[in-house]
Amino acid sequence: MLIRGALCALGGALVTLVILLLGFGGPRGFARAAKFASVLRIIRTQFVGDYDLDEVTDAALAGAVGILDDNWSYYMDAETYSAYQDSSANRYQGIGVTIMADEQTGGFLITAINKDGPAQQAGLVVGDIILGVDGISVQGGTSDDLRALIQADYGREAFVTVQRATGERWDVYVSCQEVYTDPVSSEMLEGHIGYIAISNFRQGAGTEAAAAVNELLEQGADSFVFDVRSDPGGLVSEMVELLDRLLPEGELFIQTDKHGHESAEMSDARCVEMPMAVVVNAESYSAAEFFAAALHDYDWAVTVGQPTTGKARSQVTYALWDGSAVHISKYSYLTPSRTDLYEAGGLVPDVEAALSDEETALYQTGWLEPEDDPQIQAAIRALGA
Numbered sequence: 115m116l117i118r119g120a121l122c123a124l125g126g127a128l129v130t131l132v133i134l135l136l137g138f139g140g141p142r143g144f145a146r147a148a149k150f151a152s153v154l155r156i157i158r159t160q161f162v163g164d165y166d167l168d169e170v171t172d173a174a175l176a177g178a179v180g181i182l183d184d185n186w187s188y189y190m191d192a193e194t195y196s197a198y199q200d201s202s203a204n205r206y207q208g209i210g211v212t213i214m215a216d217e218q219t220g221g222f223l224i225t226a227i228n229k230d231g232p233a234q235q236a237g238l239v240v241g242d243i244i245l246g247v248d249g250i251s252v253q254g255g256t257s258d259d260l261r262a263l264i265q266a267d268y269g270r271e272a273f274v275t276v277q278r279a280t281g282e283r284w285d286v287y288v289s290c291q292e293v294y295t296d297p298v299s300s301e302m303l304e305g306h307i308g309y310i311a312i313s314n315f316r317q318g319a320g321t322e323a324a325a326a327v328n329e330l331l332e333q334g335a336d337s338f339v340f341d342v343r344s345d346p347g348g349l350v351s352e353m354v355e356l357l358d359r360l361l362p363e364g365e366l367f368i369q370t371d372k373h374g375h376e377s378a379e380m381s382d383a384r385c386v387e388m389p390m391a392v393v394v395n396a397e398s399y400s401a402a403e404f405f406a407a408a409l410h411d412y413d414w415a416v417t418v419g420q421p422t423t424g425k426a427r428s429q430v431t432y433a434l435w436d437g438s439a440v441h442i443s444k445y446s447y448l449t450p451s452r453t454d455l456y457e458a459g460g461l462v463p464d465v466e467a468a469l470s471d472e473e474t475a476l477y478q479t480g481w482l483e484p485e486d487d488p489q490i491q492a493a494i495r496a497l498g499a
Contacts (some may be wrong), residue, residue, distance in 0.1 A: 191304035192437030225479040246275035291402035300326035308335030315348030315401040320355030337389040347400025369445040390415035411451040424460030467492035
């Protein structure tokens, strides 16, 4: 007990020191740190119930960042931060499928399968419905329930029960491993229109999208449609890499820190000068809406779709010594024309076009083909094709 008490006291002292060193700051810094340490001491010495001191600390830190009232700033415990790092690299632990709830069975309909991924190798196909994992039913559960069951088998095979479109049930072993999700897909549409869909701007997206541009140019593309609908954004560096490939010499991305210090990302003279359109919707966030706005500012592309949300802050992630991290808004940013997208209320497309409820459902499952997509077709018309 004495050793445990001494360790707790040492932990409290270290917490206090860390808070001070990280800039709790100002003349009242010690008082604030001491107050926090006192609350932890009272919990430790007086609370009659069970608790986990790490969970208490994580909750306190999450609350501290949460009170900033900024949707883009948050604290991540070690487990959450590890998952965030995987997500930022377009990696995750799983079997390589995209799913949605199936109302009829209560299971999960496979709407897309990663090429050469574990699910495809095991023989699963789009249209299969996952009903259970390792003998545990997922019918009526949540996608998080299914994900947890599959990820519990990471590094080995999951025993998956599926229902085929014919109604036949099938049990299959599927390897659960680290899966890479390609954020970029491309194809040549009729009329030599290069179509590039970007699902996010996380690690590798800019490089892949720029490569897709080059490949489509080699195939004879004479115009482009970029689809960043439902793209949550990602890394500034990836977005800038693609914009640099497309736009002429000039400013691309201007950001300002809390002290008013301004910096700008620049484009070189190499560019792609031909008709372009960018398709956006209300879920085109951050780098996605900025990508569209930057092309629009240069009068390089027409924007099509629905108004975006409006985000004008970029974030930096600070890893902490115990594997946790703080993801916090560090910069405000402006488009090349020095427009603040937050103050502007987002990007209003040059050509507004919407999907019906039925089309939205098909789009979300990946089953809405470009020729049947009113927003893509509106973009093609805007190109004059």
